Amino acid sequence: MARKDRSDAPSTPRVVAATRQQASRRGFLGGAAATGVVAWSNLTIFSRTADAAGKMRVLCWPGYEEKPVVEEFEQKNNCKVEFKTYIGGEQMLQFYAQSPKGTFDAIISDAEYVQKLTAQKAIDPLDPKDYPNLADYHPKYRDFAPLRAPGGKIWAVGTRFSFYGLSYNTKYMSEEEAKTWSSLFLPKYKGKVALFDWYLPNMSNASLAVSPNNQTPYDIPDAQLAKVKEWLFKLRPQVSVFSEQNQGLVNALINEDAWVTPTGDMEITLIGAGHKNFASTVPDEGSIRWTEAAALCADSRNKELALKWIEYMSGARVQSELVYTKGFKARAPNMKVTKYWNEEQTKLMSYVPDPKNPGKMLVETLIDKSVPRGLPVQQPDKAWIAIYNEFKTSKG
C-alpha cells in the first residue's frame, strides 16, 4: 500500500523557493516565507551535522526503524542508522524533493513511485549480481518489472509486499463468496463493508472487478473509468465505515460492525489476537498488491554503507522481522523467511502449501492472482480523487 493502514507519522510540509523568482516584492515575500518553512522543517527532520562516517539516513515507511529490524545491521557495521518515516508515496517524494541534496543515503519506496524517483534522478541503479539473496526471492520479485533499470540493472531491491484482497468474518462470509468482488453487493452485506479510506486501492480493485485480471488496472481509458465509478456507486450502500487507520478497520471487524473489508492482511492481525473467525483471500478477478523496495540515493554521502544496508534488507532473517512487526504485518519476497518463523507464524503468513495448487505455496497463489499497484495513467490523479469523493458523498 502506498498509504498503508498504519499509525500516523507527523507530516511536515517543506518548501523550496522557486529559483526563477524575480526580484519583486511578491517574489521576495514568497521566497522569504518559503525559506522560513524550509528552516523550520529542517529542525523537524534531524540535524544536518549527522554526516560522520558510520552514520546513514533512510527515508522510509514505518517499521524499518524497529529494533529487531535494524539492530543487527548497526552492530555488525558499528554504525548508526537514522530514519525519517513517511506515510504515503506522495509524502515521500515531497520529503525527498524538499530536502537538501545528500540528506538521505537510502530510500524505501513503493514500487510504483520508483519511476518518479528515477525521473528526478534521485536514485542510482543497482547491479543485481551484488545481491545474492535475490536467488531466494519469489520469481516475480527476482525480476520485478516496476524495478527494472536499463542494462540489466535494477532500481531497487524488494523488501516487503502484501495484498488488498478481501478480509472477512467467516461467520458471515463463505470462502465461496469471497472468490468474487460481486459478493459485496449481496443484500446481507448492506452496511457491513469497511473500506480503507484511500482512493487508489479501492478504485483499482473496482477496476479489476469490472475488468477481471487486467494487468494494468490503472491504465484505463475514460470509458473504463466510468464503469469503475458505476461499480463504486453501486457499492456505496454496502459501506458503513471509511477508516484511514488499520485500527479502525480491525475494531469494526472485531465488533462485527463490518463483516468484510477489501484491505487484505487483516486476518493476520485478528487471528494473531485470538479472533480465529477471520480469513482473507484475493478474489478470482484479482486484487492489488503493494510492494516496497530499497533504493540507493544518487546523492548519498555514504554509498558504501547504504549499499550494505540494502543488501542487508534483502536477507531472509531481517525480512522475517520486517513483515512481522508489532503494528503491521506484510509478506516477504525472500521465500527463506520461513526458516525464522515457527509453524504458527508460517501458516498465518500463508507460506504453506496451497492444497488447490500443488507445488505452490498459498502466498505464491495470491501473488499470481494479484497485480502490482500503480498510479493513474490516462487521467490525472485528481480526477480519480474527485470520483472517489463523489462516491463517498453519494447514496449509491
Add this chain to the structure above:
Amino acid sequence: MVVAALGRADADTAEVRDRLNPLKLASIGLPLLYSAAFFVAPLGFLILLGFWRVEDYQVVPALSLENYLDIAANMFAQSTYALAIAQSLWVALTTAFFAVLVCYPLVLAIVYVAPANRQRLFLVLAVAPFWSSYVLRLFSWQILLAKKGIINSALIWIGLDGLQVELIYTQTATRIGLIHYLAPILIVVLYVTVANIDRSLIQAARDLGCTQGQAFRRVILPMSRTGIVVAASFAAIVSFGDVLSGALLGGGAGTSILGSVPLFSNMIMTEYASSTNLPRTSALAMILVLLMVAILAAGAALAERGKIEAG
C-alpha cells in the same frame, strides 16, 4: 489663563506618561504579540499557501487561483464539497445545541442545588474527563456503541434483545464523542456565567411572587444568555473543525438526516493524505476557517444582543 494653560500641559504630560507606562504597554502588547504569532501569522500563511502551486512535488510560491477555481468547480458536482459542508454545519450546530442542553442543567445543579461548600468539588468532578485523552475517550465510545458493544450486550443481558441500538458509524455517535470532549469546557464557561448571577435578583423575583420556574425564565435564563451563546459558539466551532470523532465514531461518512456523507474536515484530511497537495488543502481549509469566522460572528452578535436585553 497661563495657569490654565500650564494645568492643561501638565494634564497632557501625565496622559502621555500614562500612555507610555511600560506595564500598560506590556499588557496591551503581549496579547497583541501572542495574537500576531499564533493567529494572524499562521492564518496569513494559510491564506498565502492557498494561492501557491505544487510543481515536481515541491510547493512553489505563486499567485494562482487554480486551487480555488478547482474547488469551486467541485462544490456542487463530482467531489460535492457542498454536501460535506452541509453535513459539517448540521453536525456542528446540533452538537452545540445538545452540548448546551446537557451542560447547562448540570451547571444550574452545581450552582443552585449543591451545597455551597461542595460546589468546587462537583465542578472538578464535572471537568475531570478533560484530563483524559480525547482519542482514548473516542475508542472507549467505540467499545460502548459497537453493535456487540457494552450497551447492546447489557441490553441483551437484561432481556431486552429486541432493543438494540445502532449508533456506531452514525453522526449521532460523532456528536456523542464531541459532546464528551466539549462538556468540561462548556461547563466551566457556563459556570462562570451562572455563578456570577446576582442572587439578590433571584431573591427579589421570588419575593415579588415568582415561582421557581418563573424566576428561572425571567431572571436566570436571560442573565445566562451571554454564557450560553458563547458556549454554543465555542462548541459549534470546535465541532465544525474536528476530525477525530467523525473518523472514529462516525466511521468517516456517518449517517444523519442528510445521508451517509463525510464531514468536510474529514474530506480535507482524506484529500491531503491522498494527494499531499498542501496548497489545495490550504484552500479547502480556508473555506473551513471562513465558516468558523461566520459562526463566531453570529455568536458574538447574539451574545451582544443578549447583553443589551439583559441590561
